[in-house]
Amino acid sequence: MVAVSGAEITRRPAPRSALRAGGIAAVAPxxxxxxxxAAAALAAVGATALAVGVYLGRRDAVDGGALVAFAxxxxxxxxxxxxxxxxxxxxxxxxxxDVGGNALSLGAQLGREADTSRVESLxxxxxxxxxxxxxxxxxxxxxVGPTRQPVTTLFVLLxxxxxxxxxxxx
Numbered sequence: 001m002v003a004v005s006g007a008e009i010t011r012r013p014a015p016r017s018a019l020r021a022g023g024i025a026a027v028a029p030x031x032x033x034x035x036x037x038a039a040a041a042l043a044a045v046g047a048t049a050l051a052v053g054v055y056l057g058r059r060d061a062v063d064g065g066a067l068v069a070f071a072x073x074x075x076x077x078x079x080x081x082x083x084x085x086x087x088x089x090x091x092x093x094x095x096x097x098d099v100g101g102n103a104l105s106l107g108a109q110l111g112r113e114a115d116t117s118r119v120e121s122l123x124x125x126x127x128x129x130x131x132x133x134x135x136x137x138x139x140x141x142x143x144v145g146p147t148r149q150p151v152t153t154l155f156v157l158l159x160x161x162x163x164x165x166x167x168x169x170x
Contacts, residue, residue: 009111012057017103017120021062022051024124025096028069031089035076043072043089047096054100057107066097074159087139090158091131099124134161 025047032043046069053061073089102123106116138157 010113011108012112013054013103013107014112014114014116015055016117017100017107018051018055020120020124021054021096021100021103022047024092024099025050025065025069027092028073028089028096031085031092032072032076032081034085035073035079035081039072039076039079039081041072042075043069043093046070046072046093050096050100054103057104059101059104062097062100062104066093066100069093069096070162083139083142087135087158090162091128091135094162095124095127095131098127 028047029040029044033040046065046067048065049068050062050065053059053063053065070090070093073086073093076089077086099120103116103120106114106120110116
């Protein structure tokens with residue numbers, strides 16, 4: 001005999017998933033502030049849209065919010081923000097997008113009521129480790145390279161890497 005519950009599964013991520021993704025995305029405007037108020041505002045709008053998208057279970061809002069937050073970080077880099085905040089903002093934006101997308105997938109599969117905190121935390125930590133490692137290697141190459149390139153050069157490389165990640169994720 002199979003026990004059947006009358007409760008319907010809410011196919012959206014848990015509210016704490018939006019807090020986690022939004023908290024990570026909040027690093028982007030903090031990093032973008034080094035490139036001016038416009039860059040920080042753009043990144044803040046994107047980070048907010050990303051967090052709201054996760055809460056509502058809207059993948060288009062998560063993707064769009066991440067793109068706008070990344071545009072804020074790119075604008076900061078174009079406005080001659082130091083390389084370290086630009087790298088940090090880029091890693092945070094990509095990580096928030098990944099964490100948000102993972103939360104949406106888990107919410108669709110298991111529902112809002114399922115306790116996915118441990119698997120989400122592990123996914124976020126693994127993603128952070130990959131992102132920080134890539135940023136450290138990129139910054140080290142940038143800092144000790146044979147010539148000092150402008151931050152814009154570093155940004156173009158990061159943009160290419162980000163687009164590659166997006167393309168491979170689809």
